[in-house]
Amino acid sequence: MLDYVISKYNFWIYIILMMIGLYAMIGKKNLVKKLIGMNIFQSAIILFYVSTGVKAGATVPILSGHGHGHGHEVIEVAKYINPLPHVLMLTAIVVSIATTGVAIATLILIYRKYNTLEEDEILMIRKETGV
Amino acid sequence: MIWQLDLILCLFIIICAIAAINVKDxxxxxxxxxxxxFFMCLLWTEMxxxxxxxxxxxxxxxxxTVLFIAAVSKTKRRSKD
Structure with a gap:
């Protein structure tokens, strides 16, 4: 049992990272801190997906020595890391940056309206003004 | 994949995450x-x-980072927690 836990140590580290991000999103009052927590959460999930493609003793998924006329040799799949999670997570990284950009634009608008970025102060101002 | 390098990079990533959350500035x-x-980038190269x-x-x-710095310079730099 302990061997099983230790041999999958990277999954536990990703879960710890994900929980750090979740705590920052829920427990912190500052909106920029919440955004940083969201980034950490996203990258923990991307780490998990990329780590599922890793094989022991394999190399990067770039073909060498094939093609250009003598393309009849058999490609051994076990020699190359699975590139499918990489391609999917490439899209996820770009989407996460787009999400961050929209969130930062919203954050600047909130700062212009309420002149603060702390969640409790914004809620207090909203309660006092009655909107 | 070298597991010692993997473990060290994972520990650095966790330290950076905790520090980024707890710093007041x-x-x-x-x-x-x-x-x-950047540590994440190193970990992916290693994978x-x-x-x-x-x-x-x-x-x-x-x-x-550029987007975040622009946001912080447009708003306040200090945070309460």
Whole structure:
């Protein structure tokens, strides 16, 4: 049992990272801190997906020595890391940056309206003004 | 994949994440988040995902940090927690 836990140590580290991000999103009052927590959460999930493609003793998924006329040799799949999670997570990284950009634009608008970025102060101002 | 290097990089990433959350100065937190992204890039190179690694280095660490610094300079730099 302990061997099983230790041999999958990277999954536990990703879960710890994900929980750090979740705590920052829920427990912190500052909106920029919440955004940083969201980034950490996203990258923990991307780490998990990329780590599922890793094989022991394999190399990067770039073909060498094939093609250009003598393309009849058999490609051994076990020699190359699975590139499918990489391609999917490439899209996820770009989407996460787009999400961050929209969130930062919203954050600047909130700062212009309420002149603060702390969640409790914004809620207090909203309660006092009655909107 | 070398498990010693993997473990050290994972520990550095966790340290960077905790530091980015707990620092009160928002500009420092954003710069630590950039360091976190670069450690993530190293971890991906070590895992063999080179395409993800250079996308993270340019888009995640570069553009993301620039966006965050722009937001912090447009708003307040101090945070209460």
């Amino acid at each position: 928002l500009l420092a937190a954003v710069i630590i988040l950039g360091a976190y992204s 063999g995902a080179v395409d993800v690694a250079f996308t993270e280095a340019s888009v995640g660490a570069g553009v993301g």
